[in-house]
Amino acid sequence: MEIMMFIIFIITNLIIILCMQFAYTHAYKYENGMYLNVHIPSSHKEDAEVTEIVTTGKCKMKHFQIANVIISIAICFIVFFNIAVFVLVYIIWMFAYIFGIIHIPNSSHRKMYALKIQKGWIIEAQRKKVYIDTRVSAEAGATTVSYKWHALFLITELAAYIPYFMLGDTHYNILMISLFLCSVLISTLSLVFHAFINKSERHVYSMDSKLNLIVNNTMKKYKSIAMLLLSGLNAVAWIYVALYTGITGILPASSYYVYIFIQLITVLGFIVPIYMGLNRKKELLSANTSPIDVDDDEYWKTGYYYNPDDKHILIENRMQSGNYTFNYAKKGAWIFTGITCTITAGCIILVFVCMLPLINIQEKITLTNNNLTISAGGYTSEIDVNDITELKLLDELPDDSFLRTNGASTDSYDIGRYEGRTLGKCSLYVFDGYSPILMIRSDDTLVFVNSKEDGEIERLYVELCQ
Structure with missing residues (x-):
């Protein structure tokens, strides 16, 4: 298990x-008239003060990334000594990494x-301008890759649950329902974002309407493929577990590993098309002979988008390639962010509360x-x-495919x-050992207990x- x-986790971290x-890291290159996502006149891009900010920020980011590659690998070795400590340290590292990866470029940007x-x-002529390409807007929502394919994945995910429901052991009900709901949630969100992308990709990059149309359609295609791969491969992971458990009636550890492996491929299947699309977009715009420059830095001055005149609540994130904000x-x-942060904080606190007794x-x-109390790791039985009604000394646990419902299990x-x-x-x-x-066994309780003390x-007993 530890191996x-x-x-x-090493693969995930990397x-x-x-x-x-x-x-x-794209922000450290002078692209689209910007350095660090701030519009800088080309006549000043080589100024000493500009290059110093760029060079310093790039150096900090490089050192930060290298340090975290080393730290993230080192943390994984803790799993061989104490899984509870590993989980807590990993969570702390992850939040520290998230803070750093956002703070360093934002600091340079400011x-x-x-x-x-x-x-x-x-x-002044470029400030707060809004360009609309009617040809591009007219084709908003049109795409060569339909979001309706997600419906097929959702139907397949539901169909895969049927063999388990009919043939599977109810012993795994809670786990299987959880995996099924997670799979459906991911596919549903992929469908929603796919439809959103089809309508939102209508940006104006040039006075050349044809080029605008090509770039927007290109990004629609690659992002749509990414969403379909995310949804489809996620469905494959669930279908594998559902069919295996439904047919064999068991859910061994190897199935978890296969499921996780497929999900890692799912992540790559999502990332690669996005990366390819952004590279293709860059190639297309490199031939742009009549670019449109709009200085909207005022709305991004803190590193976060704040524009009261923009009716949209979700937009492309200038600070992160291929992302939205x-x-x-x-x-x-603010409401959505607040709810998300509250839920996340609650989950983290719960994990710490559960893990600390297991260290x-x-x-x-x-x-x-006449009252027997057994306690360990924050769990108690009285x-x-x-x-x-029954007492029995056993050499080992019965082979009964014990499924953890609320507890901790390691080697x-x-x-x-x-x-x-x-x-x-x-x-x-x-x-163990x-x-x-x-x-x-009592009227309403069944407990298995051993001890490290001879x-x-x-x-x-x-x-x-007596």
């Missing part, structure tokens, strides 16, 4: 860092904008006044000795609430039998 987690490299204002490099002049943007698991078994321990295929709901306090295991379980 697979190590491999999966993909994340590579994506951020692609999304942010410095460049401040320099521009200080130098007065503003062409909110117009924070709109109340809805150093100490099992405690007490028997007082049993009235008078209600015990070292199984702690928390589980459900066996035939035994039903139960609690496990089991450390230690025996015997005591099975305790003789403790045998003594408990004797006491309970």
